[in-house]
Amino acid sequence: MSDYKNMLVTGGAGFIGSNFVKYMLENHPETRIINLDLLTYAGNLENLSDIEDNDNYVFVKGDIKDAELVNKLFEDYDIDSVVNFAAESHVDRSIEEPEIFLTTNVLGTQNLLEAAKKHWQTGTDEEGYPTYKDNVRFHQVSTDEVYGALGKEGMFTETTPLSPNSPYSSSKASADLVSRAYNKTFKLPITITRCSNNYGPYQFPEKLIPLMIGNVLELKDLPIYGDGMQVRDWLHVKDHCSGIDTVLQKGEPGQVYNIGGNNEKANIEIVDLILENTKKNLENNSYEGIDTNPDEISEELKIHVRDRLGHDKRYAIDNTKITTELGWSPSYTFEDGIAETIEWYLENQDWLNNVKSGDYLEYYENMYSNR
Ligand code: NAD
Ligand code: TYD
Numbered sequence: 001m002s003d004y005k006n007m008l009v010t011g012g013a014g015f016i017g018s019n020f021v022k023y024m025l026e027n028h029p030e031t032r033i034i035n036l037d038l039l040t041y042a043g044n045l046e047n048l049s050d051i052e053d054n055d056n057y058v059f060v061k062g063d064i065k066d067a068e069l070v071n072k073l074f075e076d077y078d079i080d081s082v083v084n085f086a087a088e089s090h091v092d093r094s095i096e097e098p099e100i101f102l103t104t105n106v107l108g109t110q111n112l113l114e115a116a117k118k119h120w121q122t123g124t125d126e127e128g129y130p131t132y133k134d135n136v137r138f139h140q141v142s143t144d145e146v147y148g149a150l151g152k153e154g155m156f157t158e159t160t161p162l163s164p165n166s167p168y169s170s171s172k173a174s175a176d177l178v179s180r181a182y183n184k185t186f187k188l189p190i191t192i193t194r195c196s197n198n199y200g201p202y203q204f205p206e207k208l209i210p211l212m213i214g215n216v217l218e219l220k221d222l223p224i225y226g227d228g229m230q231v232r233d234w235l236h237v238k239d240h241c242s243g244i245d246t247v248l249q250k251g252e253p254g255q256v257y258n259i260g261g262n263n264e265k266a267n268i269e270i271v272d273l274i275l276e277n278t279k280k281n282l283e284n285n286s287y288e289g290i291d292t293n294p295d296e297i298s299e300e301l302k303i304h305v306r307d308r309l310g311h312d313k314r315y316a317i318d319n320t321k322i323t324t325e326l327g328w329s330p331s332y333t334f335e336d337g338i339a340e341t342i343e344w345y346l347e348n349q350d351w352l353n354n355v356k357s358g359d360y361l362e363y364y365e366n367m368y369s370n371r
Pocket of ligand 2: 206208211224228
C-alpha cells in the first residue's frame with residue numbers, strides 16, 4: 001500500500017477529475033493534491049467550489065504541454081504521483097476538430113511522462129536503465145474506446161488488441177502506447193486504467209446523459225444518433241475514482257487494468273429512462289429554477305438524427321483482472337446511480353445553466369443543426 005504525499009492531478013476541473021480530487025481529499029487526507037488544469041470549455045472551477053479552501057489542495061491553471069510549467073510543479077511541490085485525466089474527451093468534437101486531440105492527448109501526456117522521468121530518476125543500473133525514487137507512480141487514465149467496437153458478443157479484456165476508430169480514441173490509444181514505451185524503455189512505474197462510459201454529477205452536457213436531462217427540462221428535441229441501438233457499458237464516476245485509487249495503491253507498474261461495472265445499456269434505453277424518471281421527479285417534487293410542466297414531457301421529444309461518423313456499435317468491459325487481482329468492485333447499481341444522477345442535475349440547475357452559457361449554444365447549434 002502506498003500513501004502518496006504530493007499528487008499531480010491533471011484535468012482536475014473536468015467531470016471525472018473534479019470527482020477524483022474530492023474523492024482523494026476525503027479518502028486520503030495525507031495526500032496533497034496539485035490540480036493542473038487549462039480550464040478549457042470543459043474545465044469548471046465551480047465543480048470544486050466546496051473544497052477550494054482545503055489546505056491540502058492547490059489549483060494551478062496551465063497546460064500539460066507546457067514543459068517549463070510542468071517541471072516547475074514537480075520541483076516546487078515534490079510531486080511523487082501523477083494521475084493524468086487532462087484530455088480533450090468528446091468524440092463528436094474530435095470528428096469536427098481532430099488536431100487538438102492529438103496535441104493535448106498525445107503530446108501533453110508525453111510531456112508529463114518526460115517530466116516524471118526527469119524528476120524521479122535517481123541513477124542508472126548496470127544495464128543502463130534509469131532507476132527511480134521509491135514510491136512514485138504515473139497513472140494514465142484511458143478508455144475502453146481504445147479497443148474499438150464490439151459486435152453483439154464478447155467483451156474487452158486487457159489483451160484485446162487496440163483498434164480505435166475515432167480521432168478521440170486513436171489519440172487516447174496513442175497516449176497509452178507512449179506510456180507503455182516509457183515503462184518498457186525507461187522502466188518508469190506506470191499504470192493504465194481503461195474505463196467504460198462514466199456518469200454522475202458535474203458531467204459537461206455535451207455527453208449523452210446530461211445533454212438529454214438538460215434537453216428534457218427545456219422540452220427540446222432529444223437527438224438520438226441513428227437507431228439508438230448502440231450499447232455503452234455505464235459506470236458511476238465515484239466507482240471509477242475508487243478503481244483508480246485501488247490501482248494506485250495495489251496495481252503493478254507496467255500493467256493495464258480495465259474498470260467497468262457490467263452495466264450495458266442501449267442508448268435508447270438510457271433516453272427512455274431519463275424521460276420517465278425526470279417526468280416522475282417533476283410530478284412529485286418542485287425544484288428551484290425549474291418550471292417545466294411534466295405533462296409536456298413525452299416520447300414525442302425523441303428524434304432520430306443522422307448517425308455519428310464511424311459510430312462504435314458496442315462497448316463492454318470485462319473487469320475480471322481488477323476485481324480478482326486487486327479486489328476492487330463497483331458500489332453503485334445502475335438503477336440507484338442513474339436515479340441519484342438525474343436528481344443531482346435537477347437540484348443543480350444553477351450549475352447546469354452556468355455551463356450552458358457562453359459558447360455552449362453556438363456549439364449545440366453547430367453540432368445538431370445539420371444532422
Ligand atoms: P472532461 O472533458 O470533463 O475534462 C477534461 C479536463 O481536462 C477539463 O477540465 C479541461 O479543462 C482539462 N484540459 C484539457 N486540455 C488540457 C490541457 N492541455 N492542459 C491541462 N488541462 C487540460 O473529461 P472527463 O470526462 O472528465 O474525462 C477525463 C479523462 O478520463 C480523459 O482522459 C478521458 O479520456 C478519460 N475517460 C473518460 C470517460 C468518460 O466517460 N467521460 C471514460 C473513460 C475515460
Ligand atoms: P457520448 O456521451 O458522447 O460518449 P461516447 O461517444 O464516448 O460513448 O455518447 C454516448 C452514446 O450516445 C454514443 O453511442 C453516442 C450517443 N449519443 C446520441 O445518440 N445522441 C447525443 O446527442 C449524444 C451526445 C450521444
